[in-house]
Amino acid sequence: MKRDTTLLIYLPLLVLLLAAGPLLPKWAGFLVNVSLCFGTVVLGMLILMRTGLVSFGQGLYYCLGAYAAGTLDHFFKLSDVPLMILCGTLLSGLVAFGLGFLLARYRDIFFAMLSMAFSMILNGLLVKTSELGSTDGFNVSVHSFAGIALAEQSVRYVTYSTTVTLTVLVGVGVHLYLRSHLGRMAEAVRDNELRLEYMGTSVKRLIHINYVLAAALAGMGGAMMAVTVGHIDPEMAYWTTSGEFVFIAILSGTGSTLAPFLGSTVFETVRSFAYEYSPNTWQMTLGITMLLVILFLPGGLWSMFNRQSGTA
Amino acid sequence: MNQLLAVIIDGILYSSWLFVIGVGLTLIYGVMRILNVAHGSLYALGAYAGSSLAGYWISHGYPPLGSYAALLVAAILVGLVASPIIERGLLRLVYGKDEVVLVLVTYSVFLILEDLIKLMWGVDPIFVPEPYGLLGSFSVGDLSYPIYSLALVLVSVLAGIGLTYILNYTRQGKILVAVIHDRETAATLGVNVRLVYFLTFTAGAMLAALGGSLTAPTISVQPGIGVEVIVLAFAVVVIGGLGSLGGAALGALIVGMVRSAAVHYVPQVELFSIYVVMALVLIIRPKGLFAVPEARRI
C-alpha cells in the first residue's frame, strides 16, 4: 500500500505552527489563525463535496457556532475557550442533525438553494434580535482556558494554539474518516447513488452523517473565529459568507484534507493584502484569482502537489 | 380594509419588480443551465448606467420625459456591452463543467463587476429622482402612489407576455424550447446552439439591467445594491421551479405578496419571510412549483 504522506505532514505542521506562534508578528499570527478557522469550515465542505453536495448555506452553521460561543460569554459569563468551541460545535451538529432529515432528500442546486434559504432565515432572525445586537452583533471576550483564568496578554497565544491544535486534530480525524469504509461510501454516493441503494445501503443516511459532520466542523470554525476575532455579527450567516466558503473549497480542491487549509491561507492572504493596498479592487483580485484557478487548475490549488487529485 | 388594499397594491408593485429581476435569471438557467450570480451585478450596472444617462439628459436641459428613454437605452447598452464580454469571453470557456463550478464562475464575475462599478462610478451614492416624480401620482382610496411605480408593472407584464409569445408562437422560440429540452439533439438538428446561448444571455442581461435602471430613480444608487437582488431573484426562480417562465411569475407573486403582508402586519419578520416561504415551498415541492419531471434512468 501507498504510504500515507498526509499524516506525516500534519505532525510537523502542528509543531511548526505552535512554535512559530510567539515569534510571528501580530498580523501574521492573526492571519494564520483566521485561515485555520476558515479552513476548518471548508474541511467540512470537503466532506460534503466528496459526497457530491455543495452547500450555499454553510454560513448557517458557521454563524450558529459563533453565536453559541458568543452567547456563553455574553449572557452566562462562561468565557472559557474549549467550552465555547465545544458548544459551538455541538449546537451546529445538533441543528444539522434535525435539518439533515430534510436536506438529505435534496441534491445539486436544490440542496444548495435550500441550505441557503435556511442560512438566510438565521441571518434575518439575528438582524431583528436586538438582544443579540441586531445588525452590529456583539463583542466576545475570553477569560479562561478549561477553568484556568488567563492573563490578558496570554489570551491571544492561547486561542492561537487552541485553534492550531484543534485544527490539526480534526484534519487528521477527517483524513482517517475519508479513508475508512464510511468515507469511501461518501464518494460512492457522489458517483452513483442508485448502485449504492442496490447494495443495500441507505444513501440518505450516508448524506445525513456527512451533513452533520460538515455542520459540526462549520460550527467549530465559527466558534474558533468568535474567540479569535472577538466579534460576531449576522453577516456570518449571509449568503456572501457561504459563497466565500464555496469559493475557498473550489480554490483548494478536494484532493486532500490539507487542501482547505492551503486554500484558506491563500484566500486570506490575497484578501488581506488586496484589501490593504487597494480597498476598491480586492474583490476583483479574488474574482480573477478564482477564474484563473477554474480555467487553469480545475482540480484546485492542491492539484499542483498531486497530479491524481484532479479527479478526486 | 385600507391596510389589506395597501398590502395588495404594494404586493403587486413588489411582485412586478421581482419578476423583472427573476425572469432573466430563469431564462438563462433554463437554456444554459447556469445559475448566474452575476445577475445582481448586471442589475447594479443597469442602475448605474440608467442614473448616469438619465442624469446627463436632465442636467443638459433636454425634455424631461426623454429620461425614460434614457433609462431604457441604458439597460439595452448594458446588455449589449456586458453579454459579449461575459458570455463569449468567459462562459464559453467553461460550458460543460459542473453546475456548481459554473455558479462559482459567475460568482467571480459578480466580484469583479462589484469592484468595476466602484472604479467607474466611485463609492458615493447617486440620486437621479427626477423621472420618479415627473408623472405625478394616483390615489386608491386615501392611499397615494406615484404613477412611476406602474412603469415596472407595465414592464413586467410586457416582458412576461413577450417571452411567452416568443417561446410558444415563434420559430426562434420553438428552437429555444428545443435547446432547453435537449441541446445535443437540437445541435444535430442544425440549431445554432452557440447563437441561442448568446442571444439568451443578452436578453437575460438586458432584463436584469432594465430592472436596475427602472429602479434607479426610486433609490440612491450605491455600491452593494446588487447583492440583495441576487438572493431575492434566486428565491423567486427556485420557488417557481428553475427554468420555468410561469414559475418565475408565480414565484414573484408569492414572494411579493408575502413580503408586502409581512411589512404591513409583522414587520419584524419582513427580512426573512421570503426565505421561510422559499424553504417551505422546497420542502413541499423539492424542485419548485413548476418542476420538469425527469426521465427514467434504468
Added chain:
Amino acid sequence: MAQQTGEFFLEARGVNKKFGAVTAASDINVGITQHSVVGLIGSNGAGKTTFINMVTGYLKPSSGSILFQGRDITSLIPRQVTNLGICRSFQIPQLFGTMTARQNLRIPVGIGARHPGAQRMTDAQEMATVAAVLERFGLTGCADQVSAQLPEGTRKLLDIAMAMAGNPEILLLDEPTSGVSAEEKFLIMDMVMGALAASRTTVLFVEHDMEIVERYASRVLAFYDGRIIADGNPQTVLTDPEVRRYVIGEHVLGQGHAGGSHA
C-alpha cells in the same frame, strides 16, 4: 401457469404495471423455484426490464404482488429488497465512475463485511477478497484503472461482479452480454454462470442471444407486450410458434404491427 401455493422461492401474482396509457406488465403470474436458472426473452419494450425493476423495488406494480420466500416484498424499496438477498446487475453498467475497478469492488465487499452476523474483516482481508474477485473475473489487469475509462465489456463484467459480491440468494442479470463483442459473450457468461452454479444461486437473466439462452437457462420465460406468452424448458419455448413470431421475429413484420393488437 403458477400454482397459488406460496411454495416458490420468488413469485409474482397478478402483477400489472401501467405508465400512463402504456401497459408494461399485464397479469404476470410466475413462480421461480430455488436454484433454477431462468432466461427472460422478448423484444425491446416487451416488459423484461420492467419485471426486474418491479422485483427489485425500483418500480411499484400498479396492482398485484411479488413474494420472496413467501414474504410480500411488493412495497419494499431497492435497499430493502437487496438486504433480503435479491441483487441485480444493470443493462447500462452502474459503476462508481471516478473510482478504479478495485475501489468499485471494495464498496460491496466492505458493505458485506459489515452486515450484522457477517465476519468482520481487516483492511488487508478486504483487499484480499477484492483481489480474489478481480482474479476470478479476469479483471486483475485493469484493477487500478478508473472504471469510467474501461471498455464496455469490462465495465459490464465489473457491474456483474459487484452484484455478485453481495452473495445474493437471487441474482437478476439485465442483459449481461449487451454491448459485448460476440467472442466475449460466451467468455463472460461462462465465467459468471460458472461462479453462480458453484454457489447454487438462483438466477434470472435477460438475454437477446438465443444461443446463450439455450446454453445456460434451465427455464425460459418469453415476454411479449407486457405478458408472458410462453414458459417452459428452452427447447419448448424457443420452438413455440408464437415465440418464434413475436420474440425471435421470424416474420419481420411481426414487430411492426405487434403493439396494438394485444394491448
